[in-house]
Amino acid sequence: MLHRVEGIVLRSMDYGEGNAIVTLCTENTGKVGVLVRGAKKVKSRHAALVQPFTQGLYVFFRNNSGLGTLNSGEIIDSHxxxxxxxxxxxxxxYACELLDRVLHDEETGSFWFRQLSACLNALEQGKEPGVIINVFEMKILQAAGYGPQLDACVVCGEEKPDEELRISPRLGGVLCRACRHNDPPAMEVSLRTLKLLRLFAALDLTRLGNVDVKESTREELKKVMRAFMDTQLGLHLKSQSFLDQLDKYGI
Known part of the structure; x- marks a missing residue:
């Protein structure tokens, strides 16, 4: 059967003599794998279609489920x-690897596709990458069923003054003063960081404007979101290790 989909390349791997297999996050058919014959050969007309982050139209043959074989393609945005x-x-x-690990094959991908497309567009436009990724991570947590509870205590359910709240990645939300004993290592955060986390939870990446965040707040946001991602999803990503190296050397 011939399929025509709009997709974004999550990853690409060499296969055999000059071929490549791309994993696409598509708008309507979830995550699919497509064999692109000759993509790695010199002057291949399909070479650009297998580059990371490429968004394009992919026409491929596939019988039932499994790997498809590209027939033709057209680039929408090469990024x-x-x-x-x-x-x-x-x-x-990191965004692509994270989504690749979370999104199952054939899982409906419209939401994921829109969020990833918005994430890549924001990166290309020069918006603060750490903030973009924090919003993307929040969307991942929410869609996976692990979105943090940030407006009321995760234990007692009471809404308390923000000054009394700490954040517990282990319990999945904020803790009031009376419930802190449930997770003594819960994290202290500034009011600015707490308000931004609430904004990220309510915000769709497709509506992200320019968010002015000072460096100390960015560092706090990164620490909190990393704790949530590690605790709730427990993924070990190669791309995250590389980001850690960039941080280590101040790049």
Missing amino acids: HAIREDLVKAAYGA
């Missing part, structure tokens, strides 16, 4: 500006 920038590429690779 070459991301690939040419080390930091942007690192964050883009």
Whole structure:
């Protein structure tokens, strides 16, 4: 059967003599794998279609489920500006690997497709990459059923003054003063960080504007979101390790 889908390349791997297999996050058919014959050969007309972050129209043959074989394709947005920038590429690779690990094959992908497309567009436009990724991570947590409870205590359910709240990645939300004994290592956060986390929870990435966040708040956001991702999803991503190296060397 012939399929025509709009998709974004999550990853690409060499296969055999000059071929490549791409994993696509598609708008309507979830995550699919497509064999692109000759993609790695010199002057291949399909070479650009297998590059990371590429968004395009992919027409492929596939019988039932399993791997498809590309018939033709057309680039919508190559996102070459991301690939040419080390930091942007690192964050883009993290977003793609994270989604690849979370999204199951054939899982309906419209929401995921829109969020990833918005994430890559924001990176290419030069918006703060750490903030973009934090919003993307929040959407991942929410869609996976692990979205944090940030408006009321996760234990007693009471709404308390923000000054009394701490954040517990283990319990999945904020803790009031009376319930802190349920998780003594719960994290203290500034009011600015707490308000931004609530904004991220309510915000769709497709509506993200320019968010001005000072460096100390960015660091706090990164620490909190990393704790939630590690505790709730427990993924070990190569791209995250590379981001850690960039942080280590101040890049």
